[in-house]
Amino acid sequence: xxxxxIIFNLQKxxxxxxxxxxxPMDLEKGAGTFNPDTFLRCLGPEPWNVAxxxxxxxxxxxxxxxxxxxxxxxxxFQVLLKPSPDNVIDLYLGxxxxxxxxxxxxxxxxxxxxxQSPTIGAAGLGWEVxxxxxxxxxxxxxxxMGGFPLKPVSAEITYGLERIAMYLQDKDSFWDLSWxxxxxxxxxxxxxxxxxxxxxxxxxxxxxxxxxxEKYEKEFRKVMKKGLVFVGCEYxxxxxxxxxxxxxxxxxxxxERTSYISRVRDLAKVLCSAYLEQREKMGYPLLKKDxx
Amino acid sequence: MGKDLLFEIxxxxxxxxxxxxxVTGLRKVLENKLSxxxxxxxxxxxxxxxxxxVAIVKGLGEIQxxxxxxxxGPPKGIAFDKNGGPTKAAEGFARSLNLKVxxxxxxxxxxKGLYLGKRIxxxxxxxxxxxxDILKDTLLSMxxxxxxxxxxxxxxxxxxxxxxxxxxxxxxxxxxxxxxxxGNVTFGHRTLSPGAIIIKNTGDYFKxxxxxxxxxxxxxxxxxxxxxxxxxxxxxxxxxxxxxxxNENLLKDVVNLVEIPNTITGNFPRGFLYMPKELxxxxxxxxxxxxxxxxxxxxxxxxxIIVQNGIKDTTGGVKKGNERVxxxxxxxxxxxxxxxxxxxxxxxxxxxxxVIFFSGLGSMxxxxxxxxxxxxxxxxxxxxxxxxxxxxxxxxxxSASLLCKCDLVTSMVVEFPALQGIVxxxxxxEKGEKSAVADSIFEHYLPRFAGDILPSTxxxxxxxxxxxxxxxxxxxxxxxxxSGSADPFALRRKASGVVLSILKGKxxxxxxxxxxxxxxLYLESFNPKDTxxxxxASEVRDFIVARFRFLLEKKGKRLDILDAILEPxxxxxxxxxxxxxxxxxxxxxxxxxKIYFPVIRxxxxxxxxxxxxxxxxxxVEEYEKKLFSSIESKKSKIKDLVVKKDFTSVLIELDxxxxxxxxxxxxxxxMDKDEKIKTNRINLIKKAVDLYMTxxxxxxxxxxxx
Numbered sequence: 001x002x003x004x005x006i007i008f009n010l011q012k013x014x015x016x017x018x019x020x021x022x023x024p025m026d027l028e029k030g031a032g033t034f035n036p037d038t039f040l041r042c043l044g045p046e047p048w049n050v051a052x053x054x055x056x057x058x059x060x061x062x063x064x065x066x067x068x069x070x071x072x073x074x075x076x077f078q079v080l081l082k083p084s085p086d087n088v089i090d091l092y093l094g095x096x097x098x099x100x101x102x103x104x105x106x107x108x109x110x111x112x113x114x115x116q117s118p119t120i121g122a123a124g125l126g127w128e129v130x131x132x133x134x135x136x137x138x139x140x141x142x143x144x145m146g147g148f149p150l151k152p153v154s155a156e157i158t159y160g161l162e163r164i165a166m167y168l169q170d171k172d173s174f175w176d177l178s179w180x181x182x183x184x185x186x187x188x189x190x191x192x193x194x195x196x197x198x199x200x201x202x203x204x205x206x207x208x209x210x211x212x213x214e215k216y217e218k219e220f221r222k223v224m225k226k227g228l229v230f231v232g233c234e235y236x237x238x239x240x241x242x243x244x245x246x247x248x249x250x251x252x253x254x255x256e257r258t259s260y261i262s263r264v265r266d267l268a269k270v271l272c273s274a275y276l277e278q279r280e281k282m283g284y285p286l287l288k289k290d291x292x
Numbered sequence: 293m294g295k296d297l298l299f300e301i302x303x304x305x306x307x308x309x310x311x312x313x314x315v316t317g318l319r320k321v322l323e324n325k326l327s328x329x330x331x332x333x334x335x336x337x338x339x340x341x342x343x344x345x346v347a348i349v350k351g352l353g354e355i356q357x358x359x360x361x362x363x364x365g366p367p368k369g370i371a372f373d374k375n376g377g378p379t380k381a382a383e384g385f386a387r388s389l390n391l392k393v394x395x396x397x398x399x400x401x402x403x404k405g406l407y408l409g410k411r412i413x414x415x416x417x418x419x420x421x422x423x424x425d426i427l428k429d430t431l432l433s434m435x436x437x438x439x440x441x442x443x444x445x446x447x448x449x450x451x452x453x454x455x456x457x458x459x460x461x462x463x464x465x466x467x468x469x470x471x472x473x474x475g476n477v478t479f480g481h482r483t484l485s486p487g488a489i490i491i492k493n494t495g496d497y498f499k500x501x502x503x504x505x506x507x508x509x510x511x512x513x514x515x516x517x518x519x520x521x522x523x524x525x526x527x528x529x530x531x532x533x534x535x536x537x538x539n540e541n542l543l544k545d546v547v548n549l550v551e552i553p554n555t556i557t558g559n560f561p562r563g564f565l566y567m568p569k570e571l572x573x574x575x576x577x578x579x580x581x582x583x584x585x586x587x588x589x590x591x592x593x594x595x596x597i598i599v600q601n602g603i604k605d606t607t608g609g610v611k612k613g614n615e616r617v618x619x620x621x622x623x624x625x626x627x628x629x630x631x632x633x634x635x636x637x638x639x640x641x642x643x644x645x646x647v648i649f650f651s652g653l654g655s656m657x658x659x660x661x662x663x664x665x666x667x668x669x670x671x672x673x674x675x676x677x678x679x680x681x682x683x684x685x686x687x688x689x690x691s692a693s694l695l696c697k698c699d700l701v702t703s704m705v706v707e708f709p710a711l712q713g714i715v716x717x718x719x720x721x722e723k724g725e726k727s728a729v730a731d732s733i734f735e736h737y738l739p740r741f742a743g744d745i746l747p748s749t750x751x752x753x754x755x756x757x758x759x760x761x762x763x764x765x766x767x768x769x770x771x772x773x774x775s776g777s778a779d780p781f782a783l784r785r786k787a788s789g790v791v792l793s794i795l796k797g798k799x800x801x802x803x804x805x806x807x808x809x810x811x812x813l814y815l816e817s818f819n820p821k822d823t824x825x826x827x828x829a830s831e832v833r834d835f836i837v838a839r840f841r842f843l844l845e846k847k848g849k850r851l852d853i854l855d856a857i858l859e860p861x862x863x864x865x866x867x868x869x870x871x872x873x874x875x876x877x878x879x880x881x882x883x884x885x886k887i888y889f890p891v892i893r894x895x896x897x898x899x900x901x902x903x904x905x906x907x908x909x910x911x912v913e914e915y916e917k918k919l920f921s922s923i924e925s926k927k928s929k930i931k932d933l934v935v936k937k938d939f940t941s942v943l944i945e946l947d948x949x950x951x952x953x954x955x956x957x958x959x960x961x962x963m964d965k966d967e968k969i970k971t972n973r974i975n976l977i978k979k980a981v982d983l984y985m986t987x988x989x990x991x992x993x994x995x996x997x998x
Contacts, residue, residue, distance in 0.1 A: 068620050083443040089304060103483040105607045107600045112307030125440040132613025133580055141442050152444035172616055253646040
């Protein structure tokens with residue numbers, strides 16, 4: 001199954017299992033978790049089942065295209081199920097089977113991996129899922145977001161699409177994966193991976209980034225005063241990405257690091273609290289829909 | 293007598309780190325609940341596998357023990373009038389129990405006499421009617437250091453609970469928790485045996501889970517199986533040419549990551565073998581939990597061991613997949629190793645300045661500088677004792693103290709935290725540091741856990757002591773003092789490390805001096821508010837001595853001996869240890885009573901009076917003169933012996949003194965009519981006590997009084 005086939009397959013599977021299929025957000029972010037469809041929607045009592053592809057960026061993970069599966073850019077397939085269904089693991093295993101993974105002749109393992117994202121005050125408990133030793137999915141029961149405890153709890157299933165593809169296509173490297181029958185993943189991404197690695201580690205203007213951080217933070221405060229929660233969310237994400245770039249440039253000392261993280265976390269907290277308030281005022285529209 | 297109860301809590305995959313905590317908790321809670329419910333049982337066995345906590349109560353009685361309760365009313369004298377008829381009080385009491393006075397009896401209450409009362413016996417209920425509540429309570433009372441909630445339920449557990457099996461012999465014990473009802477259904481291996489398995493009888497449980505479910509519930513058996521498979525590989529297939537590195541912690545983890553284990557041998561490309569041995573082994577073990585394999589000459593080979601959660605790698609896909617993953621992991625490890633090669637210790641030292649040691653207490657670089665000063669201070673303290681006549685290690689110690697924290701900022705240690713110290717040693721050697729310096733970078737982290745090896749050199753020992761004391765002192769200054777079971781910075785373990793290293797090095801120094809100097813260093817650079825230096829110094833000292841006490845207690849040593857030594861205010865661990873050994877041997881080989889009883893006699897007389905000098909001219913009787921001269925002659929002798937740490941000889945001297953003390957008490961009346969003579973005699977006894985106290989407060993010993 002080629003890379004795009006995997007996406008089609010997962011979309012179909014999760015659509016069949018009551019998820020809406022959304023499209024990625026048009027903004028740089030470290031993971032599908034940062035997309036407001038997870039970041040915000042996991043808050044509050046409203047049910048929410050969604051699946052989407054999320055192109056993700058982790059500047060410090062760049063290896064100039066040298067490592068077979070560590071890159072600064074990759075694709076996640078994100079599923080959020082709220083509340084977490086009782087058969088959630090069976091649903092997940094069903095999706096692997098549906099992709100053609102023979103569960104009996106392979107070693108599928110759930111290895112403890114408690115997840116935390118200090119920048120957005122998020123924490124969850126769960127596993128990384130190994131298929132023959134390869135981490136193919138991050139599986140998390142969200143416990144907290146923006147510092148707020150979550151009830152109901154959502155299950156977040158994050159597939160590493162490239163890793164699953166390596167597994168299905170029996171390839172040793174991202175770059176050798178077939179995206180379609182004629183185009184490889186490397187054709188699409190190897191050159192940009194090299195360029196971005198150079199940029200992230202060597203070129204990105206530190207002064208500009210420091211300046212942007214301040215400006216984005218300020219803009220966030222401004223839009224939040226107007227109650228523009230979804231706009232505010234994007235500024236939190238921008239701050240977070242700028243911070244990641246600064247980190248890759250080693251422009252932030254360890255001491256400053258803590259202070260930057262806590263600044264972003266403060267924004268996230270303000271954001272989440274405002275979102276919760278707004279949904280409550282709106283009378284939790286999705287809760288009503290669910291009841292109908 | 294009794295039947296077995298089987299209780300299985302089916303969960304999603306448990307973290308290996310919580311399994312021990314879970315089964316210990318389960319056993320304890322269940323034991324309490326059963327006892328509280330007056331149910332008798334022979335034993336509770338507990339088991340854990342990745343998807344289940346299991347308790348089996350052996351020989352659980354079918355009927356609850358009956359309970360007799362005595363209800364008492366008025367005393368006999370008040371309950372009946374002169375004619376023996378019941379009074380209003382008696383009638384009222386009977387009414388309150390819905391009984392007639394004639395149904396009541398006279399009951400004797402110890403020390404109080406006869407009362408009107410009633411023995412009420414509550415018959416025991418059937419166990420099977422009680423067990424539902426007991427098991428439900430047990431489950432709800434289990435707690436974990438990391439807990440979670442799931443879906444919309446109001447329950448906390450370590451991972452979501454998906455089924456509950458509760459069987460008393462062959463009867464289901466029903467109860468409900470959240471969305472679950474207990475039953476007789478269990479589940480086997482997630483992928484090899486996805487369906488439900490019905491257990492009709494507790495005796496079928498292990499058998500059925502293994503044969504139908506592909507699960508070995510008992511972790512000891514899973515461990516045994518892994519080891520058997522490995523030794524079969526080593527002996528049969530490799531014919532002794534290769535050996536698996538059996539890291540105990542890794543093995544523990546792996547045992548608890550599989551419900552049924554199957555070991556597979558994989559290979560990785562030779563190109564990675566250039567990496568230093570220990571770094572390579574950790575890269576193999578750390579993320580993927582593989583076992584490394586050494587060849588005959590003790591070097592890492594290209595083989596590695598995968599422990600699969602399954603029975604067989606039917607298609608070879610498991611092996612192939614894991615080989616691919618390890619290759620990429622090793623590629624990453626070499627990337628970090630090569631990155632580190634571009635830097636040197638100056639670079640890392642600079643970076644240390646940015647690593648916070650603890651909020652308000654500066655950076656790791658500040659710590660390294662303190663370590664340098666502390667080590668030198670300690671060396672000076674030890675000049676008279678532990679290090680006498682040995683080669684001057686100060687220059688190496690200074691280098692080592694400044695380098696020992698550097699590896700914390702290397703890419704290798706950031707990626708593989710367990711390599712701290714090991715990477716430091718490796719890089720120090722690669723950068724041409726002396727081997728004594730390089731080795732002590734590793735050694736200063738020792739001991740890493742209870743039972744770990746200790747540093748082997750003076751540099752390692754001193755640095756290890758200084759580092760631990762510095763951390764403990766710092767945390768005490770920051771107010772992070774361990775309390776109860778909360779010890780987030782593992783200060784107790786660090787204090788144990790201090791004690792063990794001191795004893796290994798035979799370093800005799802007063803803790804208070806080093807700690808006081810340490811506090812001074814902290815306060816010079818940082819100025820935490822309201823720091824009472826001398827109070828913290830004695831708290832830290834007491835904290836470390838308390839760990840010494842704990843270590844002795846664990847070895848089954850006599851704490852009364854320790855208390856006797858500590859009473860006069862001894863503050864050198866080594867000195868305490870030598871005194872302890874001497875007293876302990878003396879008790880075994882000789883008669884401590886000859887020291888103990890004279891001391892007790894002296895103590896009984898002197899009380900807590902004011903004392904003065906003994907006036908020789910007021911000594912009139914023969915045996916008080918003899919005691920005086922005996923004390924005088926022994927005083928300087930004992931002082932010398934204490935300096936030489938020859939405590940056995942001190943005890944022998946005190947033993948001899950005992951005879952003189954006894955003769956004194958037998959022949960001389962202390963309470964003379966003449967106040968001056970009496971006071972003088974008490975002062976004389978005080979002198980004797982003081983002499984005993986130079987060794988220990990013997991009155992604190994627990995001695996058979998016969």
